[in-house]
Amino acid sequence: MTRVKNATGVFLIGTSIAFLMVAGSAVAASESHYADILIPFSAEPVSSQNIYYFLGQSGVPDKQNEGFTSNAGFVVTNKGVIVFDALGTPSLGAAMLREIRKITDLPVTHIIVSHYHADHIYGLQAFKDLTDAEVIAQESTSRYINSPDAAVRLKQRQQALAPWVDEETRVVPPDLTFKDEIFLESGSYRFSIYHAGPAHAPGDSMMMIEPAGVLFSGDIIQNGRVPFLNSPQVDTGKWMQAIEKVKKLKPVVLIPGHGRASQQAMDALNFTYGYLGFVRDEMKNAVNNWIPFEDAYRLTDWSRYELLPAFEASNKANAYRVYLEMEQTALGGE
Numbered sequence: 001m002t003r004v005k006n007a008t009g010v011f012l013i014g015t016s017i018a019f020l021m022v023a024g025s026a027v028a029a030s031e032s033h034y035a036d037i038l039i040p041f042s043a044e045p046v047s048s049q050n051i052y053y054f055l056g057q058s059g060v061p062d063k064q065n066e067g068f069t070s071n072a073g074f075v076v077t078n079k080g081v082i083v084f085d086a087l088g089t090p091s092l093g094a095a096m097l098r099e100i101r102k103i104t105d106l107p108v109t110h111i112i113v114s115h116y117h118a119d120h121i122y123g124l125q126a127f128k129d130l131t132d133a134e135v136i137a138q139e140s141t142s143r144y145i146n147s148p149d150a151a152v153r154l155k156q157r158q159q160a161l162a163p164w165v166d167e168e169t170r171v172v173p174p175d176l177t178f179k180d181e182i183f184l185e186s187g188s189y190r191f192s193i194y195h196a197g198p199a200h201a202p203g204d205s206m207m208m209i210e211p212a213g214v215l216f217s218g219d220i221i222q223n224g225r226v227p228f229l230n231s232p233q234v235d236t237g238k239w240m241q242a243i244e245k246v247k248k249l250k251p252v253v254l255i256p257g258h259g260r261a262s263q264q265a266m267d268a269l270n271f272t273y274g275y276l277g278f279v280r281d282e283m284k285n286a287v288n289n290w291i292p293f294e295d296a297y298r299l300t301d302w303s304r305y306e307l308l309p310a311f312e313a314s315n316k317a318n319a320y321r322v323y324l325e326m327e328q329t330a331l332g333g334e
Contacts, residue, residue: 080107217257
């Protein structure tokens with residue numbers, strides 16, 4: 001049986017948790033319900049300890065990449081499968097499950113969600129339709145699920161990612177939430193799930209796997225890709241603090257929310273940390289010297305980042321969002 005331990009130290013035994021947020025059984029469905037994916041898709045091993053991940057294509061979700069832009073992964077224990085994130089369409093979620101079944105017949109028992117952004121959660125629908133897995137996420141995710149933003153984003157993706165996101169696609173809420181941390185034990189593995197936000201999103205969470213020393217960081221770390229900062233939810237100062245927390249965990253292997261897994265974990269950590277620090281320093285200097293944003297952006301040397309994926313799509317909006325953040329700080333706001 002799988003054991004779950006919450007922050008209060010109470011063990012919850014078994015694969016069925018008694019106090020679920022959302023009651024109800026899985027919806028009867030078959031994999032044929034979901035549109036076929038055409039892009040290459042396979043699970044890559046990241047260690048010799050039955051840990052795998054799916055490497056998303058860097059860039060903005062569109063019909064060419066079929067919404068496969070983020071990473072997800074899973075761990076096979078001798079009691080079941082623990083999944084981290086579910087990708088950006090129900091079709092991708094179903095494809096994840098097919099890949100898992102190629103490796104093991106053991107059931108998927110839990111899905112840990114790093115944060116409720118569309119590219120990480122729409123695949124939950126397939127897992128809920130096709131398995132009895134329980135979804136675990138940080139408690140602030142309820143704010144997104146119940147906000148107008150969730151409906152707006154779903155409508156946008158129904159247009160941008162049809163047929164893989166369609167009128168039947170839904171946002172699946174978590175079955176169990178936690179505040180600061182939660183722990184799972186399955187077989188010989190211990191899973192430590194920590195709230196590291198608000199940073200990229202209010203519910204930012206990461207999962208450390210012991211004894212393997214593998215960390216799924218979610219979008220707190222984005223390797224070799226310009227991170228997305230243009231959201232009112234983003235707090236770049238707290239984001240940098242979250243990365244400091246990750247450094248203290250000293251992972252052997254780091255699997256970021258976007259970009260390739262790294263056995264040089266500190267390099268991946270330092271990339272995201274360095275980008276955040278650079279944008280903050282440049283925009284803070286501009287604000288302090290009363291330089292208008294357009295001039296500040298034009299005068300900044302972006303050469304170290306301009307060839308990276310998502311630079312054209314995200315960098316200027318990122319800089320403007322941070323410029324406003326620095327203005328608010330300068331005016332005494334929080």
